Amino acid sequence: MKLTNEGIKDRAAWEAKGYSLPKYNREEIIVNTKQNPVWIHFGAGNIFRAFQANVVEELINQGVMNTGLIVAEGYDYEIIEKYNRPCDDLSILATLKADGTVEKKVIGSIVESCILDEEDEREIERLREIFRNPSLQMVSFTITEKGYKTRAYMDKVVGLILERFKAGAFPISIVSMDNCSHNGDKLKEAVVEIAKDWYNEGKCDNDFVNYITNPSVVAFPLTMIDKITPRPDDTVKKMLIADGVEGAEPIVTSKNTYVANFVNAEETEYLVIEDLFPNGRPALEKGGVIFTDRETVDKTEKMKVCTCLNPLHTALAIFGCLLGYNTIHDEMEDEALKRLVTKLGKEEGMKVVVDPKVLSPDEFLDAVLTKRLPNPFMPDTPQRIACDTSQKLPIRFGETIKAYRSSSSLSTESLKIVPLVLAGYLRYLEGIDDNGKQFEQSPDPLLEELKGLPAKDVLKRQDVFGVDLYSDGLAKKVLAIHSEMKGVGNIRKELEAV
Structure with missing residues (x-):
């Protein structure tokens, strides 16, 4: 059982081992997403694959959404190179329930993976295309609070926001989903600081600073996220290998990231988001996400x-x-x-x-x-x-x-x-x-x-x-x-x- 587009065509083999598979035409979702991207996420880690990607999976299955997720990685490129692309961006979610049962599910909602590398013109140009597209509604992050303090990383992100500004100053919501207090404020502070520095250095106009500080055009909502997603567990790995899943052995990258074609997580999850989306947003509330006010x-x-x-x-x-x-x-x-x-x-x-x-x-x-x-x-x-x-x-x-x-x-x-x-x-x-x-x-x-x-x-x-x-x-x-x-x-x- 190979976790690829071709491999999951043998639905009977997967389903016989208890795996649920995407119930939609994934090729159509990929085309729709590339033409009209709605949501790009930075941070190709476990919580994103276990939580946000699963919410979108359910909404595509239900016909609520007709586009998927794009993921970008700006810290450890090997995650994309060694896991995402060889698996056609498919992933296995093993939900570990308190009653001792395990729910196994192939997630297909991540339909494109990008590398935030300005030295690779092909990679960065694709990201620029996504940011220039008026259809884009949300840019989200799970890069840890330390990521917002990493100037090299945030410089690249602000460069992409500048591309969106130049393309038409289109509205966007930039959403921290990291587990830290007042995460949206911390993300906004990092972005605005860089934009102001660039203005002082003559790298951008003051209009760009005004753009990202105008909450009716560029919003930075607060969120509260809660879901435990440990690194790939040995028990789950053995279970998948016994099922016949190829490539379930985790890889440790040169940056010491544990990468596998599966992610294991608890069943309990909460995501509460301040409802600030100047370009609209997906109906994530139908997948259990709570939208509310800042307070x-x-x-x-x-x-x-x-x-x-x-x-x-x-x-x-x-x-x-x-x-x-x-x-x-x-x-x-x-x-x-x-x-x-x-x-x-x-x-x-x-x-x-x-x-x-x-x-x-x-x-x-x-x-x-x-x-x-x-x-x-x-x-x-x-x-x-x-x-x-x-x-x-x-x-x-x-x-x-x-x-x-x-x-x-x-x-x-x-x-x-x-x-x-x-x-x-x-x-x-x-x-x-x-x-x-x-x-x-x-x-x-x-x-x-x-x-x-x-x-x-x-x-x-x-x-x-x-x-x-x-x-x-x-x-x-x-x-x-x-x-x-x-x-x-x-x-x-x-x-x-x-």
């Missing part, structure tokens, strides 16, 4: 990041490292850790949750606790999630502390789980687990600096915790718990007492 997008992000998911992840990351766990789902088999994150979310977080209305915080949290974190198919690790913890604590816990302090009916004196997690972080910084053995902490820009400080001084760092922990009794409570955690076996004792 509501902001609230969904705060709900996720401050209460319903990210604080739980960080708590499991810290204690997972301290207790020697290697997977998040194994931690959720530990009754003490399961109780910890349940109380953190349901008892302490929910009292100050921001309710966005378009998503239910209770339902979101229940899915996290019962489906997402315990999913044995999702091989996420506490060590990965523990990366950059010092940068995450201000939002994931500092905002909850602020909300308690500003409430007329709540007090931080009632908090038990938040101080326990912060005490765990102090112990984590020491690099000694509950068995008294050393472990290597995950990468963090402040790690070496914080490791060198006494615990009482770490707690003075408002840049780490987002608040002054000494302005009430929180710091004292955290230090007391941390003191009880010293020695062998005492981290477990503190968790069991929750």
